[in-house]
Amino acid sequence: MSSRVKLLDETTEAPIDEPMPLDCSLKWISSSEDKVNALVDIFFTQTAYTKCVEHTASHLDNEVGGVLVGELRVDSQRNRSYIVIQDIIPALFTAASGTHVTFTHDTLVDLNKHLENDHPGKRIVGWYHSHPRLGVFLSGHDVWIQKHLFSDSTQVALVVDPEYDQAGFFCWQDDQVLDPARYVGFYELSDFGDESIVEWNNLSPLVEEFSAQDNEGGEK
Numbered sequence: 001m002s003s004r005v006k007l008l009d010e011t012t013e014a015p016i017d018e019p020m021p022l023d024c025s026l027k028w029i030s031s032s033e034d035k036v037n038a039l040v041d042i043f044f045t046q047t048a049y050t051k052c053v054e055h056t057a058s059h060l061d062n063e064v065g066g067v068l069v070g071e072l073r074v075d076s077q078r079n080r081s082y083i084v085i086q087d088i089i090p091a092l093f094t095a096a097s098g099t100h101v102t103f104t105h106d107t108l109v110d111l112n113k114h115l116e117n118d119h120p121g122k123r124i125v126g127w128y129h130s131h132p133r134l135g136v137f138l139s140g141h142d143v144w145i146q147k148h149l150f151s152d153s154t155q156v157a158l159v160v161d162p163e164y165d166q167a168g169f170f171c172w173q174d175d176q177v178l179d180p181a182r183y184v185g186f187y188e189l190s191d192f193g194d195e196s197i198v199e200w201n202n203l204s205p206l207v208e209e210f211s212a213q214d215n216e217g218g219e220k
């Protein structure tokens, strides 16, 4: 067989040590949130979210996708790694075989070029693709892509159904398992304003309990 395809810049730089930006984030959870022991938490900027929604909604007859670009960080106080998705790079899926997403050699070359030129110092923290009218899961082919091209334990797979307005993240788990049926949500990281812009209807905003208590105005 041919040598391994290079997708990532495969940076060896250490993660950025920085507390999680919880103050300017809203957490969205899935119905299987507690059943997935994800190795990272996911912060998704509103800028990147918007681009992702626009790209995945641009073709409803076939799947489209690309890579998620950003930073890998560690919150040393929490002893927890997290990624910050800051942008996307749409991929050119030139394989004509059918509806599913394929990373061809030309696609990989193009993605690497964009990463180096447009996003210096950033990494590929995962990938995304659409499932028009199919729902949110990883197919056997998707799992193959994750294992071969996004095998780092901190890389995630985002699946978006642009017709049903649903989406979810699939993550490597503690034991290096990838559950193709269970996904998690993410932290919506505000960079537009305070208002949430997330419209995926299979996820729910998590309102911390202390918020309600804060409004009671006093102790106990």
Ligand SMILES: [Zn+2]
Pocket (backbone or CB within 6 Å): 100, 129, 130, 131, 137, 138, 139, 142
């Ligand atoms: Zn798929």
